[in-house]
Amino acid sequence: xxxxxxxxxxxxxxxxxxxxxxxxxxxxxxxxxxxxxxxxxxxxxxxxxxxxxxxxxxxxxxxxxxxxxxxxxxxxxxxxxxxxxxxxxxxxxxxxxxxxxxxxxxxxxxxxxx
Amino acid sequence: xxxxxxxxxxxxxxxxxxxxxxxxxxxxxxxxxxxxxxxxxxxxxxxxxxxxxxxxxxxxxxxxxxxxxxxxxxxxxxxxxxxxxxxxxxxxxxxxxxxxxxxxxxxxxxxx
Numbered sequence: 001x002x003x004x005x006x007x008x009x010x011x012x013x014x015x016x017x018x019x020x021x022x023x024x025x026x027x028x029x030x031x032x033x034x035x036x037x038x039x040x041x042x043x044x045x046x047x048x049x050x051x052x053x054x055x056x057x058x059x060x061x062x063x064x065x066x067x068x069x070x071x072x073x074x075x076x077x078x079x080x081x082x083x084x085x086x087x088x089x090x091x092x093x094x095x096x097x098x099x100x101x102x103x104x105x106x107x108x109x110x111x112x113x114x
Numbered sequence: 115x116x117x118x119x120x121x122x123x124x125x126x127x128x129x130x131x132x133x134x135x136x137x138x139x140x141x142x143x144x145x146x147x148x149x150x151x152x153x154x155x156x157x158x159x160x161x162x163x164x165x166x167x168x169x170x171x172x173x174x175x176x177x178x179x180x181x182x183x184x185x186x187x188x189x190x191x192x193x194x195x196x197x198x199x200x201x202x203x204x205x206x207x208x209x210x211x212x213x214x215x216x217x218x219x220x221x222x223x224x225x226x
Contacts, residue, residue: 042217043214056213105159
């Protein structure tokens with residue numbers, strides 16, 4: 001069974017630009033969660049999508065948004081990039097989500113904002 | 115507001131030793147407590163998930179315990195091996211907002 005895949009793996013952007021990250025969950029998983037990991041703040045929950053609907057949202061500004069498609073693939077978008085958005089962005093998938101079961105993580109997308 | 119703390123931040127032990135990693139949380143209203151490992155350049159791997167009604171979970175050489183009343187969880191690794199070297203993170207799932215709150219991790223180095 002293929003694992004969670006994330007594309008691209010590395011990305012360099014400049015301040016003010018926008019970026020879209022993609023996550024393909026394990027086949028059959030309907031929940032996709034996104035996390036941001038930085039040396040200063042550690043891991044923080046961004047949002048969770050289930051059956052194409054945002055089910056839960058962390059404490060991030062509206063510049064961070066996402067969506068989920070009918071095949072459960074998910075995209076995350078960050079608009080008007082700031083230097084502080086430089087981070088490793090991880091997505092995780094699970095069958096039903098809600099954090100109540102094992103999540104399977106992708107390798108992450110490392111974003112550098114210059 | 116839930117806070118999750120992991121002490122120590124780093125730990126280095128010789129191969130073969132048994133060791134304990136600590137995780138503490140401030141709010142006992144949790145749905146579950148989860149342990150993960152993160153290898154450099156890779157994502158996270160789920161190790162153990164303990165429901166709030168459970169006291170411990172075991173998987174191979176790993177055993178995790180949960181004491182909600184004291185706000186503590188421990189991850190016990192038996193007979194450590196160099197392949198166990200990684201950063202270990204714990205995370206508590208709030209039972210009202212269902213969001214994982216993460217500790218900063220313990221970087222474990224097992225010396226051959």
